[in-house]
Every structure is written in C-alpha cells, then in structure tokens.
Amino acid sequence: MLNKKNLGYLILIVFLGIVLFVAIKASPIPVDSVTAQYAPMQVTAEEEGKTRVIDRYVVTAPVDAYMQRINLHEGDSIQKGQTLVTLEPVASSVLDPRSRAQADATLGATAELEKIIQQIGLAAKADKELADINFQRNVQLRQQKVVSQNDLDTAKAEKQRTAAVYRASQFGGIFTRFLTQMSRAALDYENSRQSKEDNHRFKVASLTSGKILKMGDKSERLVKRGAVLMEIGDIEQLEVETDVLSTLAVKLKPGMSVEILRWGGGQPLQGEVRRIEPYGFTKISALGVEEQRVKVILSISTEYSARKQLGHGYRVEARFILWQADKVLQIPNSALFRDNNASQQWAVYVIKGNTLHKRSLKIGQRNNLMAEVLEGLEEGEQLVTYLANELQDGVKIEKR
Incomplete structure (x- = not known):
C-alpha cells in the first residue's frame, strides 16, 4: 500500500507530466511554407555528347608515291580546287592489264554517275527552293491565322527534308568526282610511266x-596507296552525337526540341533530335554499372x-x-509525401491559419x-515545404 508521502509524490509526478504534455501540445512547430502557383514548367533529361562535322572528306593517296612536304595546318581554310598535296609516283606502282581494265571501267562508270547525280542535284535544288518558299508563305499565313500550326509544322518538316536531300546529292557528287579523280590519277601515272616520263608529278586538289x-x-x-593524308569538313555544318x-x-x-548547354559560350544553343539509331549497345558507367545505351544525333539550329x-x-x-507547358499549377517535390492511409496517394500538409490539414493530391508531370x-x-494555398517527423494532421504551427 502507498503511504501518504508516496501518494503525494505520485500525484505530483502525474501533475507535472500533464503540465508538460499540455505545454508541448500547445507550443506551435516552426515550419517553412510555400505557395501553390501557376508558372511555366518543363520536364527534361540531360546527357553528355560531342560535336562532329556532318560531312567529312578523307583525302588519301591514289597511288604509291613520294609525297612532298605539306605546307598546311589543322584549322586552315580550304577552297574548292585548291592544291592540298603534290605526289610523285614511285616506279613500283604498276597497273597490270587487269588493274588497268578495272581502272578504265571505274573511270567510265563514275563519269556517267556524275551526270546522273548532277541531274538529281538539280531536281533536289528545285525541291529545296520550292519548300523554302512554301515555308515562308506558311509562316506569314500562320501569323494571320489562316493556316493551322500543323500546316506550318508540315511545311517546316518538308523544308528540312528537301535541304537534307539536296545536301546528300551534293555529297554524292563530291564522292563520285573523288572516285573519278582517283581512277584518272592512276591511269595518268601508268600512261606517263609507259611513255618514260620519269619526273611526272601530279597534284591532289580539294573537291570541296x-x-x-x-x-x-x-x-x-x-x-602507300590509300594512306590517309588529311580530313576536310565544313565546320559550319555541325551536329551533336x-x-x-x-x-x-x-x-x-x-523533331523534339533540345537545348545544348555548357559548350563554352554564354547562351545555350537550340537544336532538335534528328535521328535515333535503332541499335543499342552496352556501356560501363563510371561506377562500374552496365548500361544499355542508344546513339542519338542532334541538329543545331542556332546560327553559326x-x-x-x-x-x-x-x-x-x-x-x-x-x-x-506555359501555365501549370505546381509545388516543390519536397512538399510531397506518400499517405499510408489512402492507398499510397500523394499528399501534402496545407496550412489553414496556424493549423495543418493533410490533403491528398493527384500529381501529373x-x-x-x-x-x-x-x-x-x-x-x-500555402503548404509545408520541408517535412518533419512531428508534423501531423491538426498540429499547431508557426511559419518561419
């Protein structure tokens, strides 16, 4: 049995506990708040890449030869037809009858192919000019709201398609001229060798x-024949891999929009997805994790x-x-938590006066x-932006 002294101590302890509980319950919890508001919003993903020239041309030696010193440097500008290197064929490079016949056939075929590609290029140029005119017309009509955005997007896509076809036709013409030049060089050397012109030299000129x-x-x-001497490309025509x-x-x-960041300049560059390659490959990350990755090629639309x-x-x-989207009702991710009592729905603590009210939400992007x-x-509406363990529905709070 409790004596009167112990009973007094027990009553005192219970009383102090009640006082302490009421004091803690009554003291508001300081919280940080944020206001739900409409603002523009983007969902993005970032990856590293590197630039590359769209069309690169590799200059090679057409025959076994003695090459004179090249007085050019990386970064030098080259004009079409400019001499790149002077070669003096060595006597060991001889065309046997079979190789000579093959060179003659290649020369004739590439000459005919040049004519065909030239006509294709003229047709591609006409399509490109028409697509440019049609796109400009659609831009003006769209400003006047005469045509739909879909019509404008279609005209833009046609403009890009015809430009790509025209560029491909130009590349095809350069490639066939390169084959023609290589075959002609080999034949010229053989003819000069047979006529005993031992000091015959020829120059390799740039085709672009x-x-x-x-x-x-x-x-x-x-x-040696086929040795790579240099690579040439138009630095204005870049893409990102x-x-x-x-x-x-x-x-x-x-066609999806892309921003090119941290390239060294002040402003981000604008671009779009040009091609998504269908073949994936395995790559080991910096943490040693195997990842399946896919190459994506991006075009750059910002002016040179x-x-x-x-x-x-x-x-x-x-x-x-x-x-x-330009106008989205949004809140910070730090304000969200999973409500265990409502099928794991997203929820927040909304501030009404100085009291918290738990509310379930439907979240989009x-x-x-x-x-x-x-x-x-x-x-x-205001809500708590940084959550703490003592927060719960009905708790008194004060905003910092």
Missing part, C-alpha cells in the same frame, strides 16, 4: 571548301555566328525537353524540383 580537321605526318615521305539510356531513347522522337568557337569533337551537354498538381489544390 571547308577547313582541315585533321592531318597525318606533313613531312616528305613515301606513302550523344548516347542516352535506352529507357530515355524510347521517349524521344525526331553565335557559335563560331565550337569545333569538331567538342564536349557539350544536351538537355532533351520531354514535356513543357514531375521534374527534379517541381510537380504538376492536377487535383486537390488551388492557386494561392
């Missing part, structure tokens, strides 16, 4: 304008004058815009920072 991207040894030396996770690749489609410093093989980062609210919240 651009800049020297890469060079081999520039010193005088013997070169990046590899993305296969789970991201399935969300991409040609704004990216003159960007060259071939430069590192960039691509931000793929997977979804965007999410990015790294913000979440789109579809149902359950209105603009201007």
